[in-house]
Amino acid sequence: MLEGLNPQQQAAVTLPAEHALVLAGAGSGKTRVLTTRMAWLIQTGQVGPHGLLAVTFTNKAAREMLTRLSALLPINTRGMWVGTFHGLCNRLLRAHHREAGLPQAFQILDSADQLSAIKRMLKAAGIDDERFPPRDVQRMINSAKEDGLRPGDLDARDSHARRLADLYQRYQDQCEREGVVDFGELLLRAYELLQREAPIREHYQRRFQQILVDEFQDTNVLQYRWLMLLAGAHTPVFAVGDDDQSIYAFRGANVGNMADFEQRHARGRVIRLEQNYRSQGHILDAANALIAHNANRLGKNLWTDAGEGEPLRVVEQASDALEAQWLVDEIRALVREGHPAHEIAILYRSNAQSRPIEHAMFSARVPYRVYGGQRFFERQEVKHVLAYLRLIDNPNDDTSWMRVVNFPTRGIGARTLEQQADMAAQQGTSLAGAVAFVPGKAGASLARFATLIRELAEEARTLDLPELIGHVVHHSGLEAHYRADREGQDRLENLQELVNAAAAFVAEEGFQGLPAARIPETAAIAADAPAGTDPAFGDGGQPSPVVMSPLGAFLSHASLEAGDNQAQAGEDAVQLMTVHAAKGLEFDAVFITGLEEGLFPHENSLLDQGGLEEERRLMYVAITRARRRLTLTLAQSRMLHGQTRYGMRSRFLDEIPEEHLKWITPRQRQVAARPPWSGAFRRGLGDWQGEAGSSFAPRSPRTQSAGVTVGEQCFRIGTGVRHGRFGEGTVVALSGSGADAQARIEFRDAGTKTLALGVAKLEVLD
């Protein structure tokens, strides 16, 4: 089992049962270490398959883990707690829904459902204020939950903040009434359940003797707390991650979890996997040199014995169209030389950049495949059917009610629905519960819809799930509606695909022949219960089934796994995707495009704390995708937002040492002046220059400005400063400019550190 592993990998796999952190660089065999560790733990008898808990971020990663594990060991992986944070929390909440304060058939809202629920809430609350756009409210609620905060925990320093907390509370109340939870709630509820209910917590703490976490750098505050709570005092956590590949801060990921875990739990038990099995020398050296510009790192240097390989090629074109054309010509040449197209990837920072590339590829008839399109369970026709199914499972799901009450149209207009919503508010019921209170013709059409749902629910007691879905498609009128629509053919095919997906799900989960709404005696998802202390937990610690019908289980599945989002599979095609989407993948030849200031690094990112460092990590991820051949391209002008913009060469190009670069087109002299659209940067400088106080960290590090460095403005060598954590010190060196400015500071007690002025909170001592 251990053969073929290098010494560091072996050390990681065979670590003793204590908290440990594995810093796994790109291409260092991370997944292999993780799965081998699991297999090793089981094989050496340290833990049974059911004493393991392994958590990932994506379903794909979880599946991969299980597949590899079964290849290593002849065990049945069914029922093992290997899954995503959300999947595992769902499992916990289903098993203990009563203690968690949830209805048995609670539904899960995806982001789109959540947004429409929020819009409904805002309407009901009479909020018609542009200071509270639904998207902002959604972001606020989600980020609060990611930090483990309830409405009462939010700061209420001003009326706006109090208002937001109030909206969060109203949203919670609405979810409660409707029996739905959003993604964040899944985690927070599960966390609170474990925290509050000692018997349940202790049971799971006893049960899980080993916890393993993948992509630890992507965990948010709440996920980290959830893990440590579940670990309790005795269960070791084996965390694998790479702080240099942390690219999801914008959705709540907190890289700080790694440093915290190391310092508080895994001190002295950090293993670095630095041997890279993917890329050749120039590529790795370029990546190392680039990422060294980041100040806050745990530190790591990749190396390879695969040889130097080729330097990175750099190509500059006059426009985005010419950049795309160059890519197409180059790729055709590669394919002609015998490179398989699917081993070639074109990466870009933002989705909008795919357009000219697609255009050029299409015109040249080069087969390509774009990642990140719409996903199966997010298609509107699929969501419509799912809404009917949810109403069958839980008629109080107002989000679903609103979605399909008039789709296909059955003469129920906005006026009627408003009336219904008013009655529901008055009676304190769901929309379904308010039907009887709506008078007249409007009430009659609502009643007809309610009857339809009731009848379908009745069918669900005899038909199996695929049959039920076919039945719903027909009797809801969706079938006729799409048949009448000229472009409805594809949609009908997708609905047939949904029936097939349900059939596959039913077979997979052992629900064959069972009526869709029937709760089976031996449920698919085994949870277990604390040893016989409480009758609610069942039978003395034996795995007890989670009460879920095929319908309920399928709806959870549809929410938690949105399905494939890859376009035309199969064909040998060039791969087009964002850098984010490329994480975890590798290709023989990689093209990183649009290396221009404002695009990569993206101008918006410079507004965020640590934004530039995250962009640099993104570039690091992009570079390390390539095995043998890496090409960086840029365009002098680019169509963006309907305007032609002229960008400067990305600073990332200048951060890679010349010896690793080979300019294919002549290297242009950098233009002195910033293009007009970077005016925001200049404004930023004024902002914080004018700020009185003594904090020299700009409110936002958007301080890029032609020819002026932060150091010249505000710091001089020899300046005395104070830092929150490191204490007092003296500036000994300055480097970089603008948002990238760094100061080397000799602290009296904490040693010498290099800090990014855009990030570090420094106070100047007079």
Place this chain on the structure above:
DNA sequence: TTGTGATGACTTTTT
């Protein structure tokens, strides 16, 4: 209920 034109936003994304 449905269609039209004006308006404004526009990085990345899994669950």
Place this chain on the structure above:
DNA sequence: GTCATCACAA
């Protein structure tokens, strides 16, 4: 340039 949203007319 493109897409979503929204107010208002037919």
